[in-house]
Amino acid sequence: MSPPRQAIVVGAGISGLACALRLAETGIGVRVLEAAEQPGGMISTVERDGFLFESGPQSFQMTPDLQELIRAANFESELIEADPKTPRYVLLDGKLHPAPMSPPTLLSTSLLGMGSKVRVLSEAFRHSKPPAHDESFADFVRRKFGTEILEHLAGPFVSGVFAGDPEQLSLRSTFPTMAVWEEEYGSIIRGAMKSRGDGPRTRPTLAGFKRGMASFIGALARKLGTGVTNGIRIDSLESAGNVGWSIHCTGTRTPEVLPAGAIVIATPAYEAARLVNKFAKGLSATLSGIPYAPVAVVAQGYRREHVGHALNGFGFLVPRKEGLRTLGNVWNSSLFPGRAPAGMVAITSFIGGAMDPHVVDMDEEPIADQVRKEIGKVLQITGPPVARQVWRHPKALPQYNLGHAERVQAIQDELENCRGIFVTGNYLEGPSIGSCISQGFRAAKSVLEHLSR
Numbered sequence: 001m002s003p004p005r006q007a008i009v010v011g012a013g014i015s016g017l018a019c020a021l022r023l024a025e026t027g028i029g030v031r032v033l034e035a036a037e038q039p040g041g042m043i044s045t046v047e048r049d050g051f052l053f054e055s056g057p058q059s060f061q062m063t064p065d066l067q068e069l070i071r072a073a074n075f076e077s078e079l080i081e082a083d084p085k086t087p088r089y090v091l092l093d094g095k096l097h098p099a100p101m102s103p104p105t106l107l108s109t110s111l112l113g114m115g116s117k118v119r120v121l122s123e124a125f126r127h128s129k130p131p132a133h134d135e136s137f138a139d140f141v142r143r144k145f146g147t148e149i150l151e152h153l154a155g156p157f158v159s160g161v162f163a164g165d166p167e168q169l170s171l172r173s174t175f176p177t178m179a180v181w182e183e184e185y186g187s188i189i190r191g192a193m194k195s196r197g198d199g200p201r202t203r204p205t206l207a208g209f210k211r212g213m214a215s216f217i218g219a220l221a222r223k224l225g226t227g228v229t230n231g232i233r234i235d236s237l238e239s240a241g242n243v244g245w246s247i248h249c250t251g252t253r254t255p256e257v258l259p260a261g262a263i264v265i266a267t268p269a270y271e272a273a274r275l276v277n278k279f280a281k282g283l284s285a286t287l288s289g290i291p292y293a294p295v296a297v298v299a300q301g302y303r304r305e306h307v308g309h310a311l312n313g314f315g316f317l318v319p320r321k322e323g324l325r326t327l328g329n330v331w332n333s334s335l336f337p338g339r340a341p342a343g344m345v346a347i348t349s350f351i352g353g354a355m356d357p358h359v360v361d362m363d364e365e366p367i368a369d370q371v372r373k374e375i376g377k378v379l380q381i382t383g384p385p386v387a388r389q390v391w392r393h394p395k396a397l398p399q400y401n402l403g404h405a406e407r408v409q410a411i412q413d414e415l416e417n418c419r420g421i422f423v424t425g426n427y428l429e430g431p432s433i434g435s436c437i438s439q440g441f442r443a444a445k446s447v448l449e450h451l452s453r
């Protein structure tokens, strides 16, 4: 008897939903089992008093796979794009400075001294060889561009994306193209120029959805229809031979046997580790070796007249030497329409990360007060917030630390011994929404190949 042409996806975050939809499109029966009462995982949207606040991603960079998923969900009309020229700021010596977004602005930026500017621009004329070992992001930037670039620009940027420690993050795993450019061309600038070719220079599109990120999750779940079941936390899995999979859910005594030829585990790595522990101890140990950084998200609404700064941009990032706990923030109402009522502004700040992990142990009120105090000074805020929402994510983002590429390779190798088991999620090849979708699609392709064998 051949295994059923059905798949179970554990976890209805964006990775799991993308995988499930791709499988459903190709005629595979899919069930998505989600522990929470709502799908979306790290993505959720709260509408309150005319404000629209996001628990995790505030926007995303468009990719071909993301565009395809939006089309598949008939959601194109909900898409909104930010102005690609929107400036981003970096806090330095207590003041906001526009971050350089192009070579001419690099020359004029007040964030760098002349020595750093010359070093960056002359990089195209120098040749370097990457070290054989997995190099940290911080070591790479120091070696190629110097300490000032690391502290004022590159460090705050990676803290913003990964909530990570630049001394621990692996260059090869966080910015693989940079590692390739140095390997192939001996220069990052020459590599970037070659990869761009002769076409016009375009910035990647920064986008969102009119009614927030969760509206897209809702559209994906609707498209999958009754295939998504919320409120089921899977505790462990075991193969039931050709019949399907024996699934143990929290709160049930006996496992339920569900017909499926394949299981896609689309949970965070530490949960995946728990699910496979009964039958794949090595895989479980490797998965649980992926560290996560905590982040608290503080969304606040203010009266426009209480904010002295024009908020003419995306938001600002904070170098660690400024001594603030806030990592950075997004000026939501400047980026997209419909984020705040008339006469109000919405600002979302991020605090914590791998270098300040205890923030999430604090209560919501002191976290919000800390952020209000810190950003209040910078943005000249003179009145209290009129709306507020705090999320504490103790395990917000996987850390692509030194040795990450080897861990991912070990996961792939160990999966070879687990017939019918697949993993996907933001801990493998990139945490961005676009990357999660591409990984979900790749997992679906592997499931199809497996079921067609």
Ligand SMILES: Cc1cc2nc3c(=O)[nH]c(=O)nc-3n(C[C@H](O)[C@H](O)[C@H](O)COP(=O)(O)OP(=O)(O)OC[C@H]3O[C@@H](n4cnc5c(N)ncnc54)[C@H](O)[C@@H]3O)c2cc1C
Pocket (backbone or CB within 6 Å): 010, 011, 012, 013, 014, 015, 016, 033, 034, 035, 036, 039, 040, 041, 042, 043, 055, 056, 057, 058, 059, 060, 061, 232, 233, 234, 235, 266, 267, 268, 271, 295, 297, 350, 393, 396, 397, 424, 425, 426, 427, 431, 432, 433, 434, 436
């Ligand atoms: C604060 C923050 C800001 C971010 N900002 C951006 C941004 O601006 N742009 C961007 O592109 N990306 C951003 N990201 C990254 C992006 O949001 C995430 O990487 C992505 O949403 C993760 O999706 P996922 O499906 O891989 O995992 P998750 O969203 O974690 O989904 C996993 C799902 O599995 C479920 N689950 C877990 N265990 C079980 C179990 N045992 N049984 C059943 N279900 C289970 C969970 O409940 C969850 O729904 C941000 C992330 C955070 C935390």
